[in-house]
Amino acid sequence: MRKPLVAALFALVITGAGVAPAVAAPAPAAASASASSSVSAVKADAKAAAPTLQAVSLAGTVALSNCSGSVIRFPNSADSDPALVLSNGHCLETGFPAPGEVIVDQASSRTFGLLNSAGTRVATLRASKVAYSTMTDTDVTIYQLTSTYTTIKNSYGISALTVQDTHPTVGTAITVASGYWKRLYNCSIDGFAYRLKEGDWTWKDSIRYTSACNTIGGTSGSPVIDQATGKVVAVNNTGNEDGETCTVNNPCEVDASGNVTIHPGINYAEETYQIPACFTTGNKLNLSASGCTLPKP
Numbered sequence: 131m132r133k134p135l136v137a138a139l140f141a142l143v144i145t146g147a148g149v150a151p152a153v154a155a156p157a158p159a160a161a162s163a164s165a166s167s168s169v170s171a172v173k174a175d176a177k178a179a180a181p182t183l184q185a186v187s188l189a190g191t192v193a194l195s196n197c198s199g200s201v202i203r204f205p206n207s208a209d210s211d212p213a214l215v216l217s218n219g220h221c222l223e224t225g226f227p228a229p230g231e232v233i234v235d236q237a238s239s240r241t242f243g244l245l246n247s248a249g250t251r252v253a254t255l256r257a258s259k260v261a262y263s264t265m266t267d268t269d270v271t272i273y274q275l276t277s278t279y280t281t282i283k284n285s286y287g288i289s290a291l292t293v294q295d296t297h298p299t300v301g302t303a304i305t306v307a308s309g310y311w312k313r314l315y316n317c318s319i320d321g322f323a324y325r326l327k328e329g330d331w332t333w334k335d336s337i338r339y340t341s342a343c344n345t346i347g348g349t350s351g352s353p354v355i356d357q358a359t360g361k362v363v364a365v366n367n368t369g370n371e372d373g374e375t376c377t378v379n380n381p382c383e384v385d386a387s388g389n390v391t392i393h394p395g396i397n398y399a400e401e402t403y404q405i406p407a408c409f410t411t412g413n414k415l416n417l418s419a420s421g422c423t424l425p426k427p
Contacts, residue, residue: 187247191309197221204406217351219265249312317342328381369397
C-alpha cells in the first residue's frame with residue numbers, strides 16, 4: 131500500500147514507464163505507495179482475448195492526487211442522484227483509517243480529474259463528502275459528488291460505471307483501469323483469498339490476479355472491470371512485492387484453517403458486489419439496510 135515518492139519514480143525510470151508522481155498500490159516492478167501517458171494496455175492472458183469480450187476504456191475513471199478511482203453507480207441508482215466516486219480506503223485524504231475504524235458522512239471537497247475513453251481529462255469533479263471509508267474487511271472510500279449523473283453525462287458525455295451486485299468468478303477476464311496513470315492492465319481472476327493480511331489490516335474474500343496485472347504505485351483505487359459485462363467487480367488495492375509475509379506492501383493469504391501463504395509479485399483487489407445493498411434511494415448510505423454487510427462504525 132505504501133511507496134515513497136522517490137522510490138516510485140526511480141523504479142519507473144528503470145522500467146521505462148516514464149516519470150510522474152505516484153503513491154499507491156504496490157507492484158513487483160516498483161515499491162508500494164500509500165495509495166497508486168497515453169493509454170497503454172498490458173499484455174492480456176489467453177482468456178482475455180476471447181472474441182466475446184468487449185474492449186474496456188478509461189471512460190468514467192478519475193485521477194486523484196495520489197490514486198486512481200472511478201465514477202460509479204449502483205443497479206438502483208437514478209440519473210438524478212448525486213454521483214459517487216469509488217477509490218481505496220488507504221487513498222483517503224485524511225490518512226489511513228485505523229483497523230476497526232469506519233468513517234461515514236465526513237466533509238470533503240476533494241477534486242477528481244474525469245477522463246474520457248482516450249484518457250483525456252475532460253472535467254474536474256468535486257466531492258461534497260466522504261460517504262463511506264474503511265480499511266476493515268475491505269479497502270474502500272466512496273465519495274459523494276456535487277454533480278449528478280445527468281449533469282456529468284450531459285456536460286461531458288461520460289457515463290458512470292455500474293457496480294456488479296453479484297460475486298465475481300474465477301477465470302473472469304478483467305481490466306484494471308488506472309485513471310492516475312491513464313493505463314489499462316488486462317488479466318484474469320486467478321482466485322480468492324479467504325483472508326488477506328497486510329500489516330495491521332485484514333481484508334476478506336480478496337481477488338487475486340493472474341500475473342499479467344502487474345499494477346504499480348498510483349493504481350490504488352482503480353476499478354476492476356469485468357470485460358464481458360463492463361461492470362465493476364472490485365477495486366484494486368495491493369500486492370506482494372518483496373516476498374515478505376504479512377508485512378506492509380507484502381500481504382499474505384490466510385485460509386479458513388489459519389494456514390498462511392504468500393504469492394510474491396502477485397497483486398490483489400477488494401470485491402465490491404456487497405456495496406450496492408448498502409445504498410438506498412437517492413444513493414444514500416444505509417448500513418442497516420437489508421443485505422448490507424459492510425462494517426459499521
